Amino acid sequence: MNKSELNKIRKALVLQRQEVLEDLNRHGVANTGTAGALADEADRAEKIAESVVEHQLGYTESKLLEKIDFALQRIDEGGYGICEECGGEISMARLEAKPSVSLCIDCQSAKEKSA
Numbered sequence: 001m002n003k004s005e006l007n008k009i010r011k012a013l014v015l016q017r018q019e020v021l022e023d024l025n026r027h028g029v030a031n032t033g034t035a036g037a038l039a040d041e042a043d044r045a046e047k048i049a050e051s052v053v054e055h056q057l058g059y060t061e062s063k064l065l066e067k068i069d070f071a072l073q074r075i076d077e078g079g080y081g082i083c084e085e086c087g088g089e090i091s092m093a094r095l096e097a098k099p100s101v102s103l104c105i106d107c108q109s110a111k112e113k114s115a
């Protein structure tokens with residue numbers, strides 16, 4: 001992978017990172033847990049269920065954020081585009097489509113099959 005390709009991926013990652021952060025803010029993950037003050041039990045249960053869903057959304061986004069940060073780190077320190085599992089090169093097309101991936105297509109599909 002050459003320098004300009006790497007720069008392009010880096011930009012895409014930084015952009016994606018911003019989007020994920022905005023999503024996290026929008027879901028209000030930072031300030032959940034206000035369900036306790038409601039008098040009606042059913043209402044309360046519903047609120048709690050809602051906040052669980054929000055939590056799960058936040059969880060997925062946090063995981064994605066971790067992957068993005070990891071990818072950015074590898075771009076800066078070297079080793080980006082190398083599969084974590086087999087050490088082989090991840091194809092450029094795959095990285096362009098999903099810059100936060102850290103597994104090549106073979107290892108990814110093997111993992112999905114075993115999961």
Ligand SMILES: [Zn+2]
Pocket residue numbers: 083084085086087088103104105106107108
């Ligand atoms: Zn691999």
